[in-house]
Amino acid sequence: MDKVRIDKWLWAARFYKTRAMATEAINGGHVHLNGQRIKPSRTVSTGDEISITKAPYTFVIEVKMLSEKRGSASIAQTLYEETPDSQAKREALRQEQRLQAANSPSPKKRPDKQQRRKIIRFKNINEV
Numbered sequence: 300m301d302k303v304r305i306d307k308w309l310w311a312a313r314f315y316k317t318r319a320m321a322t323e324a325i326n327g328g329h330v331h332l333n334g335q336r337i338k339p340s341r342t343v344s345t346g347d348e349i350s351i352t353k354a355p356y357t358f359v360i361e362v363k364m365l366s367e368k369r370g371s372a373s374i375a376q377t378l379y380e381e382t383p384d385s386q387a388k389r390e391a392l393r394q395e396q397r398l399q400a401a402n403s404p405s406p407k408k409r410p411d412k413q414q415r416r417k418i419i420r421f422k423n424i425n426e427v
Contacts, residue, residue, distance in 0.1 A: 302342035303365045305332060305349075311366040313375040314351055314358070329353070349379075355392060359385035 303311075306321040309330065315321040322339040324330055331350040332341060343349070343362055351358040360379040369375075410418060 300365050300367070302344050303367050304339065305330070305337060305341050305343045306339040307367050308343050308362070308365065308378070309349075309351070311369045311375065312378045313369070313372060314353075324351075355396075356389050357385065358389070 306318050306325060309315050309321040309324075310318045315324060321330075325337060325339045328336055329352045330337065332343065333348050334350070343365070345362050345365060347362045349358075349360050349362065351360070359382045361382065362378070363380050364378045366374075366378055
């Protein structure tokens with residue numbers, strides 16, 4: 300096997316739960332092969348570079364092996380190798396999100412009925 304459809308490969312490598320979701324992502328422009336937008340029927344071969352955007356993260360991977368069948372997660376990880384630059388960018392974004400979450404205070408409890416009504420009135424004050 301020297302070539303595999305990209306939607307099958309993304310499904311086998313466990314980037315998407317179903318082939319339909321992989322196809323939808325490819326059609327939506329979230330997957331690029333060697334820097335170009337592609338169609339789901341495009342074939343992928345070893346050594347190709349795939350860029351996958353799953354908001355807010357972007358994975359840049361190199362295809363190491365091909366497979367049309369979905370196997371275990373440990374087998375799926377051997378199909379590709381993520382670039383060090385991609386890993387560093389994702390980790391930096393993850394750290395930034397953690398800092399933002401730590402800086403934004405969350406309430407101790409949910410608002411009760413009276414407080415919810417006050418919030419709704421406050422939000423709708425400019426609509427009337």
